[in-house]
Amino acid sequence: MEVPITMIKITNLKKRFGDLCAVSDLSFQVNPGEVLGFLGPNGAGKSTTMKMLTGFLSPSSGDISIFGINVASKPLEAQRLIGYLPEGAPSYGDMTVLSFLKFIAAVRGYRGSDVDARVESVINKIQLEKVLYQRIETLSKGFKRRVGLAQAIIHDPKVLILDEPTDGLDPNQKHQVRELIKNLSKDKIVIISTHILEEVHAVCTRALIISSGTIVADGSPDQLSAMSKYHQAVSLKLSQPCDAVSALKALADVDSVAVGEEPNSYVVFPVPGKSILKAVNQLLHDRDWQVEELHVEKGRLDDVFRQVTLSSAHGQSQYKLDQSVKAEESEGVV
């Protein structure tokens, strides 16, 4: 049997800009079929890491290998495998969409009718028919981004690196780009950076949150959401005002109760690891309160995001999830 090679292996990656350490000691691996969501606050080092992955920046120290190819020593070979959408989707403004895509196809080594075939397929995928003969600088922001995306996938790359691909797209386009990413075949690697957390649930098989250049959380979107204090919490909304807080608090295994933003809505937090849905239900039944809404929260990614990125700024411990660790056992739950 062949030893499976990890497609992307990053070890002790560091990047300094003068005194500023943009990426400090980053190590992770990405395997075939994974869609990795790269999250982190502004200035966390996401783009810088991507620039090093694609061979644009050279790391201050550390190694990156893609498919066993070292990016620093064989950048061209690595770049052939990669499709990259840089932050802001730069492209040559005075070219038309068609000539730009043809140029990229030619750089990617296609000749003659292959160029047209590649360009055509990508035009269909990203729906660029309407703007083919328009100069890129006259396109709307979303279309510019789509051209950048088309350029990145024109050679059907094994590794796709997208820096904020859905920034500026309309909801239809966002949906379409997500579908596109999901439909990429299973042996590919996709790394996307984004600030839209719902996107992570929608497309990513794994999320990596970095803050100040270090990893602060790593796991599947569900695992990460489970680190939220909202995990297993019960949200409910009553139709009339009543004194629910104290009654809810009195239930067994209830840790605390928060009043929601909407009137008469509450979030009931369990003692970590306990389930309280039954008890809450029973209470509602006993008191005969009218319920408009009741559900168990899976956990909120934005909550976890805040939790890990703010705490890392204060130098607290690092949260890391192992595949085998059950969400309930996670120490991250507050």
Added chain:
Amino acid sequence: MNGLIVVLKRELAAYFLTPLAYVFIVIFLILSGIFTFYLGRFYERGQADLVSFFNFIPWLYLILVPAVAMRLWSEERRSGTIELLMTLPLTLFEVIVGKFLAAWLFVGLALLLTFPTWITVNYLGQPDNGVILASYAGSWLMAGGFLAVGSCLSAATKSQVVAFIMTLVICFTFVASGFPMVQDAFSHWAPVWVLDGLSVLSFLSHFDAISRGVIELRDIVYFLVMIGAWLMATGIILNMKKAD
């Protein structure tokens, strides 16, 4: 090498996507016409040659070539396309040389378009076409030198204006170092090797040598080395500054 050709083609086509190419060519032709026929007293001299035309070419290039060179890299850096270009499977060599060659061919095209002047002298008399051909070659080589300087300085800044001015100043220095005035100023006190060094480095003395019709290897080598050196410097600067 394929990458180089692809880059070259795109760059060359890009000149004609904006008014720049047409403006450059028109201004170049008008100015060279004025210099040759009016300031150069083409008719009064009553000689069937293009000496007056080629006398002015270095000065014309001094103004116009930096304008072509200034956008080579500044624009890529300002708009961020440099990140796209540098993450495509292209070597730094292919990109730098491809861009440079496109600019050089473009300036060469403008130079070729002065052919009516050449036809005129041939109509009026019997010029030494060998000398004229050599002068054309010399002009083009010199334009290459200017462009290579411009490529390097354009890589150093995101501002096209700064790139233009710096290129102009450095090119002027290279032209003027062989100037009789400058040479005279040095000749009273400077040792001979400084004088030699100055004239060896001067664009003008090599250009003059070629345009006298004697194409010597050392003059051609001078321009090629000049171009190579400045393009290498472009590479070094790009590696240092591409991400800024």
